Amino acid sequence: EIIDVATxxxxxxxxxxxxxxxxxRIEGVETLHGCRHFMIPDRIEAGTYLALAAAVGNGIxxxxxxxxxxxxxxxxxxxxxVHMKISEDEIEVxxxxxxxxxxxxxxxxxxxxxDLQQPLTALLLMTTGTSEIIDTIxxxxxxxxxxxxxxxxxxxxxxxx
Numbered sequence: 001e002i003i004d005v006a007t008x009x010x011x012x013x014x015x016x017x018x019x020x021x022x023x024x025r026i027e028g029v030e031t032l033h034g035c036r037h038f039m040i041p042d043r044i045e046a047g048t049y050l051a052l053a054a055a056v057g058n059g060i061x062x063x064x065x066x067x068x069x070x071x072x073x074x075x076x077x078x079x080x081x082v083h084m085k086i087s088e089d090e091i092e093v094x095x096x097x098x099x100x101x102x103x104x105x106x107x108x109x110x111x112x113x114x115d116l117q118q119p120l121t122a123l124l125l126m127t128t129g130t131s132e133i134i135d136t137i138x139x140x141x142x143x144x145x146x147x148x149x150x151x152x153x154x155x156x157x158x159x160x161x
Contacts, residue, residue: 001040001043002019002020002024003019003020004039004040005019006019006020006024007019007037008035008037008039009032011035011037012032012033012034012035013029013031013032013033014026014029014032015027015028015029040066040069041064041065041066041069043065043066043069043070043073043113044113044115044116046062046064046065046070046091047070047073047113047116047119048116048119049062050062050070050073050074050077050082050084050091050093051077051116051119051120051122051123052119053093054077054080054082054093054096054099054123054126055122055123055125055126057095057096058095059092059093059094059095060092060093061090061091061092061093062090062091062092062093063089063090064089064090065089065090065091066089067086067091068110069110070091071110072107072110072111072112072113073112073113073116073120074086074091076102076104076112076120077123079100079102080099080100080101080102080123080124080127081096081098081099081100082096082099082123083095083096098128099123099124099126099127099128100127100128100129101124101127101128101129101130101131102124102127102131103131103132103133103134104117104120104124104131104132104133104134105133105134105135105136106133106134106135106136106137106138107136107137108137114135114137114138114141117133117135117141118141118144120133121133121144121145121148121155122144122148125148125153125154125155139159142157145157
């Protein structure tokens with residue numbers, strides 16, 4: 001997303017260098033002008049729909065997806081046992097009979113997105129066995145866990161939050 005925003009700003013006359021690296025340099029400009037820009041698809045939205053489809057057991061086709069932006073998430077879904085057909089710009093989820101537990105650790109992009117650990121938590125509740133999720137980016141991103149437990153889920157938070 002950062003590279004796409006930098007591209008948009010540069011197309012509007014900004015001077016942004018280093019997007020996608022550890023150091024971004026911005027040189028101020030007097031004004032910006034309009035431009036035509038097509039935003040990249042939202043990987044968090046797409047990932048949420050994929051996890052939802054896998055959890056409810058129905059098929060779904062998510063269009064306008066950039067596979068490379070979801071590569072680590074899709075790999076984890078496949079490890080869990082979610083059956084998918086991946087094409088150039090869409091992913092189709094098929095009903096999966098048996099889902100397996102998995103261990104998840106979030107990382108900055110291109111690693112497993114912290115924003116996708118909540119939908120995956122809900123999906124992991126459908127598995128037989130124990131899963132573990134460690135969020136290395138935002139440790140307090142567990143507000144959903146007590147609510148899931150209140151609804152009957154066998155789920156706990158360990159460690160200092």
